[in-house]
Amino acid sequence: MSTASPLIIALDYTSLDAALCMADRLDPTRCRLKVGKELFTRSGPDVLEALHGRGFEVFLDLKFHDIPNTVAGAVQAAAEQGVWMVNVHAAGGRRMMEAARERLEQHALSTHLIAVTVLTSMEERDLAEVGVTASTEQQVMRLATLAKDCGLDGVVCSSMEAERLRETCGDAFLKVTPGIRPATAAADDQRRIMTPASAMAAGSTHLVVGRPVTQASDPMAALSDIERELAQG
Numbered sequence: 001m002s003t004a005s006p007l008i009i010a011l012d013y014t015s016l017d018a019a020l021c022m023a024d025r026l027d028p029t030r031c032r033l034k035v036g037k038e039l040f041t042r043s044g045p046d047v048l049e050a051l052h053g054r055g056f057e058v059f060l061d062l063k064f065h066d067i068p069n070t071v072a073g074a075v076q077a078a079a080e081q082g083v084w085m086v087n088v089h090a091a092g093g094r095r096m097m098e099a100a101r102e103r104l105e106q107h108a109l110s111t112h113l114i115a116v117t118v119l120t121s122m123e124e125r126d127l128a129e130v131g132v133t134a135s136t137e138q139q140v141m142r143l144a145t146l147a148k149d150c151g152l153d154g155v156v157c158s159s160m161e162a163e164r165l166r167e168t169c170g171d172a173f174l175k176v177t178p179g180i181r182p183a184t185a186a187a188d189d190q191r192r193i194m195t196p197a198s199a200m201a202a203g204s205t206h207l208v209v210g211r212p213v214t215q216a217s218d219p220m221a222a223l224s225d226i227e228r229e230l231a232q233g
């Protein structure tokens with residue numbers, strides 16, 4: 001089932017049962033789901049089959065970062081399981097991203113391939129500690145431009161960079177933005193955050209929302225609140 005909603009709900013759970021319990025409270029016509037490292041490492045591909053069976057499109061967020069041949073193989077494996085979107089780390093470089101994109105093309109796989117730029121949990125001092133002297137924005141722009149040049153469909157970035165990315169990379173280049181927090185929600189471990197409506201206004205094409213929905217006492221009500229905020233602009 002395809003949805004026009006920009007919302008991607010992060011199923012960050014420790015077991016398949018817990019993830020499916022949440023999926024059963026959500027509606028595949030109103031959101032997509034994201035499966036990340038913890039859930040996938042625990043459940044394996046079963047989770048993808050179960051979510052696809054419930055009609056959800058799935059973003060498999062394993063953030064591959066390895067030598068080109070290994071990443072190309074992993075991206076192919078993900079796409080062959082029918083996921084809607086898969087990601088790699090742009091810091092893996094041109095040859096890695098091109099190999100992944102070419103592998104999808106060779107096998108006529110239509111899964112969206114996007115690249116993580118700078119994690120939304122990172123600030124400038126975190127970048128400096130790993131030897132990146134550029135500002136966060138400069139580093140995001142550098143990696144996003146490289147990802148676009150390698151033929152990727154878009155990037156994961158914070159909504160704080162989405163506006164400049166829209167100017168540089170255009171509307172069609174996907175800007176998938178985590179670090180989304182309704183005004184009343186806690187920031188948790190996120191650093192570069194925005195409200196859902198501001199993130200869309202800034203040029204995000206998709207919003208990744210985890211805890212503000214999955215930890216809410218009524219997740220569907222929390223999702224409806226976000227939809228209402230988005231409709232009001």
Ligand SMILES: O=C(O)c1cc(=O)[nH]c(=O)n1[C@@H]1O[C@H](COP(=O)(O)O)[C@@H](O)[C@H]1O
Pocket residue numbers: 010012036061063087116118119120121156157178179180188190208209210211212
């Ligand atoms: O690739 C991601 O999805 C991602 C990239 C990033 O820079 N920051 C980030 O938070 N994420 C993911 O987005 C989700 C955010 O969840 P919440 O902070 O609970 O809304 C988590 O599953 C993260 O793994």
